[in-house]
Amino acid sequence: MESVELYFHIPFCVRKCLYCDFLSFGDGRSRQDYVRALAQETEMHAEECRKMTVSSVFFGGGTPSLLEPRELEPVFAALRAGFRLAEDCEITVECNPGTVTGEKLDFYREMGVNRLSIGLQSGLDEELRRIGRIHSKEQFLETWEAAAAAGFTNCNLDIMSALPGQTAEDYRKTLELVGSLDPAPVHVSAYSLILEEGTPLYDLVQRGALTLPGEDADREMYEETGRFLGEMGLRRYEVSNYAVPGYECRHNLGYWTGVPYLGLGLGASSYFGGCRYRHTEDMAAYLADPAGTRLEEQILTKNERMSERMILGLRLTRGICAEDFAEEFGTGLREAYGETIARHEKEGLLITEKDENGRSFLRFTEKGMDLENYVLRDFV
Amino acid sequence: MDQSKIRNFCIVAHIDHGKSTLADRIIESTGLLTSREMQEQVLDNMDLERERGITIKAQAVRTIYKAKDGEEYVFNLIDTPGHVDFNYEVSRSLAACDGAILVVDAAQGIEAQTLANVYLALDHDLDVFPVINKIDLPSAEPQRVIDEIEDVIGIEAQDAPLISAKNGIGIDEVLEAIVHKIPAPKGDPNAPLKALIFDSLYDSYRGVIVFCRIMEGTVRRGTKIRMMATGAVEDVVEVGYFGPGQMIPCEELSAGMVGYITASIKNLGETAVGDTVTEEERPCAEALPGYKKVQSMVYCGMYPADGAKYPDLRDALEKLKLNDASLNYEPETSVALGFGFRCGFLGLLHLEIIQERLEREYNLDLVTTAPGVVYHVYCTNGESMSLTNPSNLPDPTMIDYMEEPIVNAEIMVTKDFVGSIMELCQERRGKYVSMEYIEAGRALLKYELPLNEIIYDFFDALKSRSRGYASFDYELKGYERSSLVKLDILINHEEVDALSFIVHADSAYERGRRMCERLKEEIPRHLFEIPIQAAVGGKIIARETVKAMRKDVLAKCYGGDITRKKKLLEKQKEGKKRMRQIGNVEIPQAAFMSVLKLDEDK
Numbered sequence: 002m003e004s005v006e007l008y009f010h011i012p013f014c015v016r017k018c019l020y021c022d023f024l025s026f027g028d029g030r031s032r033q034d035y036v037r038a039l040a041q042e043t044e045m046h047a048e049e050c051r052k053m054t055v056s057s058v059f060f061g062g063g064t065p066s067l068l069e070p071r072e073l074e075p076v077f078a079a080l081r082a083g084f085r086l087a088e089d090c091e092i093t094v095e096c097n098p099g100t101v102t103g104e105k106l107d108f109y110r111e112m113g114v115n116r117l118s119i120g121l122q123s124g125l126d127e128e129l130r131r132i133g134r135i136h137s138k139e140q141f142l143e144t145w146e147a148a149a150a151a152g153f154t155n156c157n158l159d160i161m162s163a164l165p166g167q168t169a170e171d172y173r174k175t176l177e178l179v180g181s182l183d184p185a186p187v188h189v190s191a192y193s194l195i196l197e198e199g200t201p202l203y204d205l206v207q208r209g210a211l212t213l214p215g216e217d218a219d220r221e222m223y224e225e226t227g228r229f230l231g232e233m234g235l236r237r238y239e240v241s242n243y244a245v246p247g248y249e250c251r252h253n254l255g256y257w258t259g260v261p262y263l264g265l266g267l268g269a270s271s272y273f274g275g276c277r278y279r280h281t282e283d284m285a286a287y288l289a290d291p292a293g294t295r296l297e298e299q300i301l302t303k304n305e306r307m308s309e310r311m312i313l314g315l316r317l318t319r320g321i322c323a324e325d326f327a328e329e330f331g332t333g334l335r336e337a338y339g340e341t342i343a344r345h346e347k348e349g350l351l352i353t354e355k356d357e358n359g360r361s362f363l364r365f366t367e368k369g370m371d372l373e374n375y376v377l378r379d380f381v
Numbered sequence: 382m383d384q385s386k387i388r389n390f391c392i393v394a395h396i397d398h399g400k401s402t403l404a405d406r407i408i409e410s411t412g413l414l415t416s417r418e419m420q421e422q423v424l425d426n427m428d429l430e431r432e433r434g435i436t437i438k439a440q441a442v443r444t445i446y447k448a449k450d451g452e453e454y455v456f457n458l459i460d461t462p463g464h465v466d467f468n469y470e471v472s473r474s475l476a477a478c479d480g481a482i483l484v485v486d487a488a489q490g491i492e493a494q495t496l497a498n499v500y501l502a503l504d505h506d507l508d509v510f511p512v513i514n515k516i517d518l519p520s521a522e523p524q525r526v527i528d529e530i531e532d533v534i535g536i537e538a539q540d541a542p543l544i545s546a547k548n549g550i551g552i553d554e555v556l557e558a559i560v561h562k563i564p565a566p567k568g569d570p571n572a573p574l575k576a577l578i579f580d581s582l583y584d585s586y587r588g589v590i591v592f593c594r595i596m597e598g599t600v601r602r603g604t605k606i607r608m609m610a611t612g613a614v615e616d617v618v619e620v621g622y623f624g625p626g627q628m629i630p631c632e633e634l635s636a637g638m639v640g641y642i643t644a645s646i647k648n649l650g651e652t653a654v655g656d657t658v659t660e661e662e663r664p665c666a667e668a669l670p671g672y673k674k675v676q677s678m679v680y681c682g683m684y685p686a687d688g689a690k691y692p693d694l695r696d697a698l699e700k701l702k703l704n705d706a707s708l709n710y711e712p713e714t715s716v717a718l719g720f721g722f723r724c725g726f727l728g729l730l731h732l733e734i735i736q737e738r739l740e741r742e743y744n745l746d747l748v749t750t751a752p753g754v755v756y757h758v759y760c761t762n763g764e765s766m767s768l769t770n771p772s773n774l775p776d777p778t779m780i781d782y783m784e785e786p787i788v789n790a791e792i793m794v795t796k797d798f799v800g801s802i803m804e805l806c807q808e809r810r811g812k813y814v815s816m817e818y819i820e821a822g823r824a825l826l827k828y829e830l831p832l833n834e835i836i837y838d839f840f841d842a843l844k845s846r847s848r849g850y851a852s853f854d855y856e857l858k859g860y861e862r863s864s865l866v867k868l869d870i871l872i873n874h875e876e877v878d879a880l881s882f883i884v885h886a887d888s889a890y891e892r893g894r895r896m897c898e899r900l901k902e903e904i905p906r907h908l909f910e911i912p913i914q915a916a917v918g919g920k921i922i923a924r925e926t927v928k929a930m931r932k933d934v935l936a937k938c939y940g941g942d943i944t945r946k947k948k949l950l951e952k953q954k955e956g957k958k959r960m961r962q963i964g965n966v967e968i969p970q971a972a973f974m975s976v977l978k979l980d981e982d983k
Contacts, residue, residue, distance in 0.1 A: 371931060
């Protein structure tokens with residue numbers, strides 16, 4: 002039976018962080034109406050997924066942990082009522098320290114949530130303030146302990162490097178905090194800060210009020226990430242993701258390997274029935290018609306699907322399996338991209354290797370991983 | 382048409398003294414156009430002019446004025462450009478007129494270009510009468526300006542109309558003055574046809590449209606005409622005059638009138654501006670004097686960003702040349718930029734305007750090389766050459782000596798800024814000639830300046846150092862021997878021909894250093910380190926390094942990011958296509974233009 006992933010977007014935050022360009026609102030005005038619409042939309046999609054198994058569910062944001070149990074309950078109810086969840090279905094909720102309570106955590110357990118993604122970002126209060134986070138290191142530790150106490154064993158931590166004013170030394174402190182946790186995290190997403198146009202942070206940097214680390218410092222920090230987490234037993238499996246083997250995020254792996262997904266909620270994106278589209282970002286329009294019109298709808302051709310598979314699949318450290326690719330598309334990797342692959346292999350950015358079963362994988366070298374756009378643009 | 386009821390005139394003024402606004406008011410206050418139809422500035426047809434607020438191309442408009450004597454007069458108002466770069470075009474327009482209105486700003490008084498344009502008008506035997514504009518400004522001093530006009534120019538100004546073109550004050554007085562102070566044209570409508578081409582434009586339906594002033598004789602549909610200089614013979618299809626914003630056909634154009642002729646002329650080369658049109662059957666005895674050929678002062682290379690657009694660039698230049706005889710161009714090739722043209726201009730503003738017109742009106746994406754002047758190169762073997770492209774400079778060992786063009790520059794500036802302007806001139810290798818106080822508080826500085834020192838950013842520097850109070854005019858003095866060298870730029874050890882330029886030996890190091898710094902910012906990081914070097918005669922004088930790229934990665938790529946990521950990659954791919962390949966280095970187009978901005982961040 003075909004798999005599908007579900008993503009629920011919760012566009013509310015206590016307030017917006019300075020670097021954030023996600024769709025979220027700092028106030029909770031339409032929260033009630035929103036979750037009602039979200040539950041309604043969930044019901045509306047049940048029919049088209051009747052013959053599919055839901056392999057993972059992800060509540061992202063925004064700050065999903067901002068919602069009270071009674072607010073989120075109807076969405077879970079619609080989910081349980083309308084969809085067939087796989088037995089080992091991964092259900093993740095994004096949590097931000099400062100918004101999590103024991104009551105909420107118990108509720109998540111009750112609803113079948115088996116994975117949390119917790120936004121630590123930095124282990125230094127000063128850095129947290131500088132990027133506009135609402136929490137402190139202390140609050141994070143409380144959240145971490147409460148999650149463990151509630152029985153969550155599969156937790157991710159989000160951390161960030163290359164923050165304004167950050168030195169390699171500062172960043173090391175965040176890593177050390179991650180290393181000192183008990184229980185130890187089984188998954189870490191470590192992002193090098195992306196300065197997005199239109200965010201307050203972007204303006205502050207443009208004005209010269211804040212300075213970002215240079216490219217060399219950035220890479221130095223990032224190399225330290227791999228070393229440090231490696232010693233903790235977390236293996237890099239994607240550009241920014243590290244996990245104890247077996248704990249890779251199944252939902253995100255789905256994005257990178259072409260599993261269909263439905264995005265529910267304001268501004269959410271979907272890849273369903275060979276078609277990419279997204280929802281409106283206008284709250285009033287969404288509330289009026291939650292299933293809404295599909296925006297930027299794009300039915301992918303075979304070439305586009307192949308190109309996407311390269312762009313997304315190469316983000317994984319294991320790379321792309323040549324045999325799987327040929328079987329899925331009826332065209333070999335080399336047949337489709339031979340010249341491009343050869344050129345970047347020669348530059349030392351791509352490499353082909355066989356695994357223990359004799360299957361051959363095309364993947365980035367470590368250097369190539371840092372320069373992925375330079376390579377990937379040749380696959381579009 | 383009764384000749385005594387025709388007035389052919391133009392308006393001359395310094396930039397911003399209100400010439401175009403007065404033209405609008407005159408058109409508004411006379412027949413053929415209601416206020417509602419008026420665009421903001423009727424005479425300025427091109428977008429570019431509207432934006433820059435200056436008039437580039439000569440244009441004409443005909444209106445009807447009912448004077449206080451009860452008679453109706455035909456006004457042909459011929460617009461002229463105000464900037465010094467366009468003296469040539471001013472001359473063309475003036476030759477079609479019998480008189481000129483001189484507009485002077487009541488606060489600023491006479492400026493450098495006021496003088497330049499008035500003298501030009503007097504040279505063409507035009508009757509000039511002054512009007513004082515902007516009298517409603519708090520800083521207006523009309524009487525002082527009137528005295529200044531009489532003292533400096535020596536024309537009667539006591540009864541000059543005091544007006545505000547912007548607010549419509551005193552316009553009636555101007556209209557009456559046009560009737561009484563501008564002479565009616567002369568010329569025999571029955572004599573053999575003699576008409577001066579003062580402008581032309583290309584229309585894809587009608588072919589070349591010739592703008593002319595009829596000096597003698599009459600032309601009508603069917604007349605077989607001959608262009609005296611080019612020898613082309615054509616049958617006239619249509620004649621007419623210029624309504625505001627449109628051309629209005631009429632029966633005939635006779636002596637004294639200004640209008641247009643179409644004759645299905647497809648060959649752009651047949652109609653030279655300044656040529657005389659006559660009848661094939663009954664030619665006039667001799668051609669009108671026409672215009673003196675102008676010399677291009679500034680040269681640069683222009684290349685299509687997309688090499689396949691070369692024929693489009695050629696066609697566009699051909700069309701621009703049609704009504705801008707001062708534009709010169711010839712094909713050239715560059716190792717770095719491919720096929721393009723070496724173009725000659727009257728000055729830097731002229732260059733910029735042509736560049737913008739090519740980009741806007743012809744939708745061309747251009748790469749422009751550093752502007753340069755014409756150098757005289759004398760070789761040891763006795764040969765000599767005029768050098769417009771630095772790449773063609775012979776080996777230094779073959780060169781005996783070189784000469785560069787020097788201009789006589791006149792700068793008018795208020796007393797407070799004399800010091801800083803003199804300093805600027807010294808920095809630009811200027812030779813002090815004289816300084817005189819035209820009146821209390823205002824000085825006229827004369828300097829001899831090398832032309833290659835003023836073609837970059839002299840205007841801007843002048844403005845910023847005088848807080849906008851200085852005005853500047855120059856004319857070619859001649860050539861002088863000078864110590865010049867060719868500065869070459871090497872990227873990843875390869876010389877890039879399109880980046881070479883000629884510079885005075887004393888400034889070579891400074892220029893080379895800044896050039897390397899600038900290029901370092903423009904050239905994206907590659908997988909390998911790229912040295913950027915400046916060299917004179919094979920000797921490296923400056924170096925910068927573009928470090929190897931270490932990061933080009935998107936940290937997050939989840940469900941909602943995928944479409945965005947694809948767009949980003951597509952954009953990068955597009956950008957890569959537009960890069961120029963020098964060896965194994967990709968150089969963005971902007972890098973070639975960065976030399977134009979060398980002084981910006983000084």
